[in-house]
Amino acid sequence: MAPPTLTPFQGRVIAVTGGSRGAGLALVRYLLERGARVSACATSEKNLAEAVAGIEKDMPDAKDRVMTTVVDIRKNDMVKAWIDATVAKWGKLDGAANVAARMHSKVYPIEDFAVEDLEDMLQCNVVGTFNCMQHELKAMKDGGSLVNVGSQVAKYAQPGMSAYMASKMAVVGLTRAAAFEAVARKIRVNVVCPGAIDTDMIKQPLMLPSGESFTCSEDSNFPALMKRFAKPDEIAAPIAFLLSDESKYVTKQEWYVDGGFYETSYVG
Template sequence: MANPYPFQDKVIVVSGASRGTGLALSRYLLVRGAKVSMAATSEENLKKAVAGIEQDIQDVKDRVIYFPTDVRNPDDVKAWIEGTVAKWGELDGAANVAAKMNKSIHPIEDLELEELKEVLDVNVIGTFNSIKYEMKNMKPGGSIVNCGSQQVKYASGNMGAYAASKNAIRGLSQSAAYEGGAKYPKNPIRVNLLCPGCIDTDMIRQPLHLPNGAGTWTMTEGDHLTSIIKRYSKPEEIAASIAFLLGDESRFMTKQEIYVDGGWMEANYVA
């Protein structure tokens, strides 16, 4: 019989946890017995998320904490991770879900350096800061899951900043996987990359500015999607895949990139 509490008393940190995939993952883990430390930029959103969790899930109050955290700021990340360890002990797992997309769709020749930096700061610097302090505070045999994108395999035109950031996370993940093995050769810290397609969250539905002031564009579901499954994934579907990589059933997996993208095929977002 399957264990209904595979994460019983496991200490897991989740960034980007106040909504979307990060919130869905936090709920998934808590239902299955984990102790979850949730981080996000907005304290107000975190409070709302935790209040909803405590209302919906029984006996969870002592197993969920939150830290307002800007992942771009190493001091914030350090305080989040070390605060979690001070309360519950060393980490068993970490999911680095916090992310930012381009605000605009345009070719690289029109991409402003400031917009590129904004995306890289959250996605790359934020993931770097998180991995750094997670590795310092994780038990042997722990698991880190970073969030890539189908853009790692099929980078679309006009999405240069986002594609670059997610490919940088791929490199960080592979390096960290080697280092996790070197740190604990007999029981390595595993590091894997989960690459989703389009997830039904606020981020994917935000209007994007088109080139040359031509208005805005919002991606929608339907037959035009360049995936075999013609819909967005649900946050809960991606959360379940991240949880698999965090759990013991994937204990022989490290330095892998796993695509959960509905069968995404190479294409350009904008004709």
């Protein structure tokens, strides 16, 4: 292994979805600080512009090492255009992280959950992830690394979360299959499964069929050994590890970075 360095991603090209906020933005910044060239996508031009402004303020030297693109990952042609533009600018990918995801605000049992909401969830979290993996793998150098972001719900059941659980379990399945398919090119494929992250998503009110709502909170009822949310950089760091050469012997793994989550209910 090469000797330790403060810039382990120097000169490397990494694609990141969901890169305008939360854990995705934390990952973009983490990689830039360590020398990478990062191509980030998200659905909001405004959020991407704000992210870049913050990066340029805090890391002026990174200005020419970040590019952003508005992409709806549900649309295969938009994903392809983004990856093609990245390769045209910087060359083939050394790695990719698929952080973008959607979680509905409805905590409903299956019999009350609208099929249209299920389809919307699957389009973003499953079809969207598939689209990204397809074009990232095509554009990736041999020996690269791809990391998907799942969720602790792929392991620990939560009532009322059937659609989100199904979508994130599908991401785990895509990861496992891709690990087998990519190994001939020495590309590693893994999935990080976070618990609750301190972002806007976890702070949104969650609706119950009764019409009441609740918000997840960091207290004694929070279903994890560590009674707090993860900070975005605490999720970015494990993803970056799996993108790096320090994890060269790791593939087809599910890494639960969840503060010791356990199977129970948010609703109490």
